[in-house]
Amino acid sequence: MMEKNDVKLYEVLRRASLFLEENGREPKFAELLMMDCLQVSRTHVLTMMRDPVPEAVRKQFWQGIEQHAETGVPLEHLTGKASFYGRDFRVDEHTLIPRPETEELVEKVVQTVSREPVTIVDIGTGSGVIAITLALELPQAIVYATDISEDALAIARQNAAMLGADVTFLHGDSLVPLKQENLQPDILVSNPPYIAESDRSTLADTVKDFDPELALFAGSDGMSAYKKIIADLPQVMKRPGHVFLEIGDEQGPAIKSLMQRDLPNSDTAIHPDINGKNRITHTTIP
Ligand SMILES: C[S@@+](CC[C@H](N)C(=O)[O-])C[C@H]1O[C@@H](n2cnc3c(N)ncnc32)[C@H](O)[C@@H]1O
Numbered sequence: 588m589m590e591k592n593d594v595k596l597y598e599v600l601r602r603a604s605l606f607l608e609e610n611g612r613e614p615k616f617a618e619l620l621m622m623d624c625l626q627v628s629r630t631h632v633l634t635m636m637r638d639p640v641p642e643a644v645r646k647q648f649w650q651g652i653e654q655h656a657e658t659g660v661p662l663e664h665l666t667g668k669a670s671f672y673g674r675d676f677r678v679d680e681h682t683l684i685p686r687p688e689t690e691e692l693v694e695k696v697v698q699t700v701s702r703e704p705v706t707i708v709d710i711g712t713g714s715g716v717i718a719i720t721l722a723l724e725l726p727q728a729i730v731y732a733t734d735i736s737e738d739a740l741a742i743a744r745q746n747a748a749m750l751g752a753d754v755t756f757l758h759g760d761s762l763v764p765l766k767q768e769n770l771q772p773d774i775l776v777s778n779p780p781y782i783a784e785s786d787r788s789t790l791a792d793t794v795k796d797f798d799p800e801l802a803l804f805a806g807s808d809g810m811s812a813y814k815k816i817i818a819d820l821p822q823v824m825k826r827p828g829h830v831f832l833e834i835g836d837e838q839g840p841a842i843k844s845l846m847q848r849d850l851p852n853s854d855t856a857i858h859p860d861i862n863g864k865n866r867i868t869h870t871t872i873p
Contacts, residue, residue, distance in 0.1 A: 596621070597636040599645060603652045610656035617652060623666045624648045659793045671716040674723075676746045681738035682714040683802035688860045689778050692833045692867050693720050695858065696776055699829055699869070700725050706825070708733070708765060710777035710816060713802060715743030715754065717776055722752040731772070733757045733764045736801055761812070762819040771825040778833035779812035780805040809835060817845045820872075824850075830870040839865045846870050 600621060604614035622632055624644050640648070651665045663669040663684045669676050671685040672693055678684055693716075696707070707725070709718035709732040718732035732754050734740050740756050747754045757764035765772070782803045787795065794803070805812045813832065820830060834842060839857035846855045846868075853872045860866035 592642060593639045594645070595637050596632070596640050599640050599648065600636075603648070606652060607656055612656055612659065616655055616662065619662055620651050620655070620665065621648055623662070623668075624651070658796070661793050661797055664797050669714070669716075672720045672724075674720070674750060676714050676716055676719070677742055677749070678714050679738075679742055680797070681736055681799055682742050683798050685714060685716040688866050689717065689833060691860050692776065692778060692831060693717055693724075695867055695869060696721060696774060696829075696831050697724050699831075700728065700774065702727060704729065705773040706771070707731070707774045707776065708770065708772040710761065710775065711735070711779045711802075711812070712743050712756070713739050713778075715746045715752075715756075717778065718743070718754045719747050719750055719752040721776070722747075722754050723750065728774075730754045731757060731765075731770060733759055735760050736799070739799075739802075761815040762823055765823045766819070771823060772828065773825050774829045774831070775816075775820070775824065776831040777812075777816060779816065781809045781812065781833070781835045781838060783807060783809035809838065810841060813838070813842055814845065817842070817849050820846075821849055824872055826872055828872045830868075830872070832868045832870075833866060834868055836864040836866070839868055842868050 600617050603617035607616055608614045618632060622629060624647050654660050661684060663678050667677060667679060669678045669684050672690050704727050706729045707721055712718050712732035712734050715732060718730050721728060722730040732743060737758055740758055744756055780803050782805065784804055784807050832842060843855040846853050850872055853870050855868050855870040857865050858867040858869065
């Protein structure tokens with residue numbers, strides 16, 4: 588999109604918003620992308636509306652706008668970063684873009700953990716948001732995180748270094764790395780893949796086309812990752828202990844009965860998220 592060199596910020600934003608709207612995208616995306624291109628806050632953008640936009644910034648901005656209009660690529664994949672629990676994390680094509688619901692999962696863990704030293708393990712850490720946030724919020728905790736994807740772990744390690752979080756990352760399938768390291772967590776937390784293969788067609792293109800397959804799908808019923816984790820809990824968990832899982836809206840009862848089968852004395856509560864959808868199971872193991 589060609590523009591004069593002295594074109595002002597508000598004009599660029601107006602044109603971009605209209606262009607996005609014409610292409611069936613959310614016009615607000617323009618302002619969010621501009622904040623990233625200029626590396627400023629929203630308040631700062633508002634004070635710059637009558638300033639000319641440097642050519643290099645306009646070029647970068649319009650490339651992003653055109654790509655988003657054409658493919659729907661989410662802002663986080665364009666900018667390579669996502670916000671979680673008030674911090675910025677690096678993300679890429681190998682990591683799920685963290686969701687606000689997962690912040691609620693972290694909050695539940697933070698509320699439950701006592702001041703004593705505890706060992707926490709995050710299974711399927713992706714960009715590392717859960718493990719890193721818990722390590723920073725709970726300095727008394729010893730935190731481990733695993734993933735089956737080496738590529739995701741590379742991003743998680745970078746995020747931990749960037750944010751100064753002490754997390755030990757382990758590569759492997761489900762709870763296998765814990766068994767190999769003889770690790771017995773007091774608290775196990777996971778947001779594993781939980782979408783049924785049969786629901787693939789119901790997903791938004793922005794999810795299906797940009798989030799990694801490994802992070803989304805869990806067999807024909809969406810339960811395969813939970814089944815694998817729960818089957819190994821009796822062998823690895825310290826007692827008393829807690830298990831926190833992020834879940835799909837309708838998966839709570841099935842998870843509760845798997846927990847009752849494999850950990851007969853445990854108690855599982857199902858909690859809704861801020862939108863009223865069942866989103867977290869909290870299992871207490873005596
Ligand atoms: C839904 S994403 C969650 C990522 C991150 N914890 C978050 O909440 O944003 C699930 C993650 O689990 C990982 N994963 C999938 N199958 C796994 C398995 N069998 N063992 C360990 N990790 C697995 C994926 O690579 C992905 O990073």
